[in-house]
Amino acid sequence: xxxxxxxxxxxxxxxxxxxxxxxxxxxxxxxxxxxxxxxxxxxxxxxxxxxxxxxxxxxxxxxxxxxxxxxxxxxxxxxxxxxxxxxxxxxxxxxxxxxxxxxxxxxxxxxxxxxxxxxxxxxxxxxxxxxxxxxxxxxxxxxxxxxxxxxxxxxxxxxxxxxxxxxxxxxxxxxxxxxxxxxxxxxxxxxxxxxxxxxxxxxxxxxxxxxxxxxxxxxxxxxxxxxxxxxxxxxxxxxxxxxxxxxxxxxxxxxxxxxxxxxxxxxxxxxxxxxxxxxxxxxxxxxxxxxxxxxxxxxxxxxxxxxxxxxxxxxx
Amino acid sequence: xxxxxxxxxxxxxxxxxxxxxxxxxxxxxxxxxxxxxxxxxxxxxxxxxxxxxxxxxxxxxxxxxxxxxxxxxxxxxxxxxxxxxxxxxxxxxxxxxxxxxxxxxxxxxxxxxxxxxxxxxxxxxxxxxxxxxxxxxxxxxxxxxxxxxxxxxxxxxxxxxxxxxxxxxxxxxxxxxxxxxxxxxxxxxxxxxxxxxxxxxxxxxxxxxxxxxxxxxxxxxxxxxxxxxxxxxxxxxxxxxxxxxxxxxxxxxxxxxxxxxxxxxxxxxxxxxxxxxxxxxxxxxxxxxxxxxxxxxxxxxxxxxxxxxxxxxxxx
Numbered sequence: 004x005x006x007x008x009x010x011x012x013x014x015x016x017x018x019x020x021x022x023x024x025x026x027x028x029x030x031x032x033x034x035x036x037x038x039x040x041x042x043x044x045x046x047x048x049x050x051x052x053x054x055x056x057x058x059x060x061x062x063x064x065x066x067x068x069x070x071x072x073x074x075x076x077x078x079x080x081x082x083x084x085x086x087x088x089x090x091x092x093x094x095x096x097x098x099x100x101x102x103x104x105x106x107x108x109x110x111x112x113x114x115x116x117x118x119x120x121x122x123x124x125x126x127x128x129x130x131x132x133x134x135x136x137x138x139x140x141x142x143x144x145x146x147x148x149x150x151x152x153x154x155x156x157x158x159x160x161x162x163x164x165x166x167x168x169x170x171x172x173x174x175x176x177x178x179x180x181x182x183x184x185x186x187x188x189x190x191x192x193x194x195x196x197x198x199x200x201x202x203x204x205x206x207x208x209x210x211x212x213x214x215x216x217x218x219x220x221x222x223x224x225x226x227x228x229x230x231x232x233x234x235x236x237x238x239x240x241x242x243x244x245x246x247x248x249x250x251x252x253x254x255x256x257x258x259x260x261x262x263x264x265x266x267x268x269x270x271x272x273x274x275x276x277x278x279x280x281x282x283x284x285x286x287x288x289x290x291x292x293x294x295x296x297x298x299x300x301x302x303x304x305x306x307x308x309x310x311x312x313x314x315x316x317x318x319x
Numbered sequence: 320x321x322x323x324x325x326x327x328x329x330x331x332x333x334x335x336x337x338x339x340x341x342x343x344x345x346x347x348x349x350x351x352x353x354x355x356x357x358x359x360x361x362x363x364x365x366x367x368x369x370x371x372x373x374x375x376x377x378x379x380x381x382x383x384x385x386x387x388x389x390x391x392x393x394x395x396x397x398x399x400x401x402x403x404x405x406x407x408x409x410x411x412x413x414x415x416x417x418x419x420x421x422x423x424x425x426x427x428x429x430x431x432x433x434x435x436x437x438x439x440x441x442x443x444x445x446x447x448x449x450x451x452x453x454x455x456x457x458x459x460x461x462x463x464x465x466x467x468x469x470x471x472x473x474x475x476x477x478x479x480x481x482x483x484x485x486x487x488x489x490x491x492x493x494x495x496x497x498x499x500x501x502x503x504x505x506x507x508x509x510x511x512x513x514x515x516x517x518x519x520x521x522x523x524x525x526x527x528x529x530x531x532x533x534x535x536x537x538x539x540x541x542x543x544x545x546x547x548x549x550x551x552x553x554x555x556x557x558x559x560x561x562x563x564x565x566x567x568x569x570x571x572x573x574x575x576x577x578x579x580x581x582x583x584x585x586x587x588x589x590x591x592x593x594x595x596x597x598x599x600x601x602x603x604x605x606x607x608x609x610x611x612x613x614x615x616x617x618x619x620x621x622x623x624x625x626x627x628x629x630x631x632x633x634x635x
Contacts, residue, residue, distance in 0.1 A: 179563065180496065180531055205524070207559050212528025215496055231593075242595070243523050246602035247495065259622040262595055267620055277547075277592065279558070279578055286562035304583055306575040 005249040008223045012046035013039045013241055014202075016066055017090055018233035020050050022273050026064030032077050034265060035229065040083035041257035042245065046111060048088040049074055054097040074108045086110035090141070093120040093127065104135030111137040113170070118148045121156040125164045132165035139224070141170040141202060145186060146177035146288050157193040168198040168224045173213065176206025176236060176281070177288030180216040187220040200224030203239045205231055206285030208277060210239035215247060229258060230266040235284070235291035237275040274298065279306045287313050321565040324539045328362040329355045329557055330518075332382055333406055334549035336366050338589050342380030348393050350581060351545065356399035357573035358561065362427060364404040365390055370413040390424045402426035406457070407443065409436040414443070420451030427453040429486070434464045437472040441480045448481035455540070457486035457518060461502060462493035462604050473509040484514040484540045489529065492522025492552060492597070493604030496532040503536040516540030519555045521547055522601030524593060526555035531563060545574060546582040551600070551607035553591040590614065595622045603629050 015035055016027055027035075032049070039047045050066030058067055065073045069089045078087065088111040101112070112131045116124035121140070128138040140160055145153070160169055171186050178186075183201070190199045201217035203210030203226070214225055227241030242262065245253045270276075280294035283306065297309055331351055332343055343351075348365070355363045366382030374383055381389045385405045394403065404427040417428070428447045432440035437456070444454040456476055461469070476485055487502050494502075499517070506515045517533035519526030519542070530541055543557030558578065561569045586592075596610035599622065613625055 180528065181535070207562070208521070208524050208527050208556065211524050212496065212531075215528075219497070230595075240524065240593075240598075243598060243602075246523070246598070256623050256626060259595065259599070259626050263620045263622045277556075279546075279575060282556075282559060282562070283575070286559075304579045306579045307572050310572060310575050 005251075006218075006223070007250070008198075009218070009248060009250060010045040010224050011241070011244060011248070011253070012048060012088060012200075012224065012226050013044050013228065014048040014090075014226050014238070015039075015228040015232055015241070017048040017050045018228055018238055020064065020066045021234040022232075022275060024063050025050055025066035027066060029065075029073075029076055031265065032066070033081065034261060036077050036083070036085070037081050038229075038257040038261040040081060040085045042254050043252040044085055044241070044245075046086045046088045048090060048113070049077065050089060051095075052089045052091050052100060052112075053095050054100065056097065057095055071102065071107050071109065078108060086137075088113055090115055091127065093117075093123045096127070098127070098130055101131060101134060109136065111139065113139040113141050115141045115143055115172070117143055118145075118152050118156045121159055125159060128164050128166050138166045139168040139170055139200065140164065140166050141172045141200075143172045144174040144290070145171050146173055146175050146182065149182070149186070154189070154193065157190060161194050161197065166197055168200045169194050170200035170202050170224065170226070171217070171222070172202045173204050173210075175288055175290060176204035176209065176285035178203075178213055179209065180213060183213045183216040184220050187217050187222050191221060198223050200226070202226040204233070204236060204285075205238060205277070206236040206281045206291065208282075210237075211243045211247075214239045214244060230262045230270070232266065232269075232275055235275070235295060236278060236281040280309050283310050283313060289313065321567070322534075322539070323566070324514075325534070325564060325566060326361040326540050327557070327560060327564070327569070328364060328404060328516075328540065328542050329360045329544065330364040330406075330542050330554065331355075331544040331548055331557070333364040333366045334544055334554055336380065336382045337550040338548070338591060340379050341366055341382035343382060345381075345389075345392055347581065348382070349397065350577060352393050352399070352401070353397050354545075354573040354577040356397060356401045358570050359568040360401055360557070360561075362402045362404045364406060364429070365393065366405060367411075368405045368407050368416060368428075369411050370416065372413065373411055387418065387423045387425065394424060402453075404429055406431055409433075409439045409443065412443070414446055417447060417450060425452065427455065429455040429457050431457045431459055431488070433459055434461075434468050434472045437475055441475060444480050444482050454482045455484040455486055455516065456480065456482050457488045457516075459488045460490040460606070461487050462489055462491050462498065465498070465502070470505070470509065473506060477510050477513065482513055484516045485510050486516035486518050486540065486542075487533070487538070488518045489520055489526075491604055491606060492520035492525065492601035494519075494529055495525065496529060499529045499532040500536050503533050503538050507537060514539050516542070518542040520549065520601075521552040521554060521593070522597045522607065526553075527559045527563075530555045530560060546578045546586070548582065548585075548591055551591070551611060552593060552597040596625050599626050599629060605629065
């Protein structure tokens with residue numbers, strides 16, 4: 004598959020930060036940036052820009068805040084064509100913390116939003132766009148928000164926002180290929196002037212397959228992380244995505260080398276990947292928070308009981 | 320997805336046997352059979368029926384030979400609707416070792432064959448069918464054998480064989496969704512009187528996604544293994560497949576319980592799953608034997624060098 008419009012975004016540090024309190028040291032982040040640059044990946048997302056009024060830098064690592072200065076320290080002296088992205092959550096960023104683009108090393112700002120918050124997200128992306136950034140809206144947890152409100156949000160985004168890309172985000176790892184096909188087609192039919200992107204979670208080992216499905220139906224912005232690192236089961240492994248895409252600009256070798264040197268040892272310290280409670284969360288199409296909590300207890304391998312706890316939610 | 324025609328075959332012991340010399344003890348195999356039976360899985364494949372003239376029982380476990388007596392010891396006293404399958408390779412079975420169906424606990428015999436050996440495979444399945452067994456031909460390594468010889472083989476199978484099911488086998492984990500769609504459609508267009516099945520390998524984390532793709536295009540016989548155990552990266556995880564299929568006859572809970580009790584400890588002793596050299600083999604669409612050999616050396620984590628060894632094959 005070679006389509007020149009395709010752009011790959013690495014969110015190793017951003018989504019991986021969700022499982023280590025965003026506490027990667029600068030040496031590690033520089034090593035990732037160097038490999039991503041050598042691999043020809045289009046974007047690298049460094050983390051979140053959260054307000055320090057809401058979260059304490061004593062409790063979180065640098066990539067929870069992603070200051071311009073921290074990013075400059077990472078990229079300094081490394082030859083690269085890779086653009087820099089950060090993510091912001093609705094309601095957690097101080098807009099004044101985002102300087103005009105000419106004063107910042109950042110190229111793109113992605114706003115993560117639930118469907119219900121789309122008005123706020125549009126307000127934010129338009130502020131960032133006016134400051135000169137590329138922008139996206141990433142619609143989270145879309146597997147549980149496929150009703151008419153989604154169409155309404157997509158129409159609003161098309162008509163009112165200045166985004167470049169609308170991302171479909173399978174936060175729960177609950178989507179199979181057919182829903183991915185439907186969602187990508189639906190977004191493309193409404194968003195006539197924007198690109199569509201896809202961000203998968205790997206709870207059911209479908210992040211890569213679903214990304215291929217999104218590509219088939221003309222999503223052009225694709226997220227991956229090195230060795231699939233990310234919250235819960237993690238994301239689409241970047242190395243598989245690059246292996247699939249035949250675009251001559253990509254080189255898989257720096258990624259393979261970095262996995263050997265950094266990610267195999269890291270995986271001994273923090274956990275992600277194919278783990279049954281996350282798979283069960285995906286099947287059930289629910290947030291992995293119950294599974295994440297389970298993994299910190301002595302019952303972490305009691306899969307049957309965990310499954311049964313989810314099928315008996317006592318709702319009325 | 321609920322289609323009454325769908326049949327699921329568990330090949331945990333058979334494909335898993337490829338990574339432990341087929342040396343599962345009877346207690347373990349009985350535990351698997353019990354869980355598979357309780358889960359409502361349609362078939363369980365116990366292993367290979369190899370000739371003891373070709374392989375020594377001193378060097379291999381019982382499931383390399385799958386005698387009727389060993390199978391009887393496994394199933395005895397366990398209530399079950401699950402049918403028993405064995406696999407045979409072309410050229411490795413003594414046909415006289417296969418008794419008529421009424422004298423055997425076996426229900427189905429699957430013949431694994433390359434396209435080039437299809438005449439031999441047809442001869443064998445017709446012998447087994449005449450003895451009263453359900454039979455299949457499993458076309459191995461189909462990702463590297465998609466030329467006109469495949470059509471010829473499919474026509475021969477349709478016209479000359481008494482099989483019930485033709486399986487598409489992605490031995491190298493090299494198929495993506497679109498080739499799976501094409502192969503299933505191609506097989507179904509030629510095989511008007513047989514069912515089509517799919518057996519995936521998980522080198523690129525696509526075994527489950529590709530199985531869904533096969534289901535979408537009306538393959539009705541689907542292979543899986545518990546916790547994805549199998550050669551190299553392993554197979555489609557049975558628990559994911561059962562979680563996806565909405566057929567009310569299936570119950571995932573016995574499988575989840577067995578993973579907790581047996582497969583988590585087993586995975587500490589033998590290796591399968593997402594391992595980069597297997598992923599690279601899948602991308603390259605080659606047999607995983609070089610990767611399997613690498614994993615036994617001190618260079619087992621040298622992914623870049625392994626990748627480079629495969630892209631420089633010095634062919635002319």
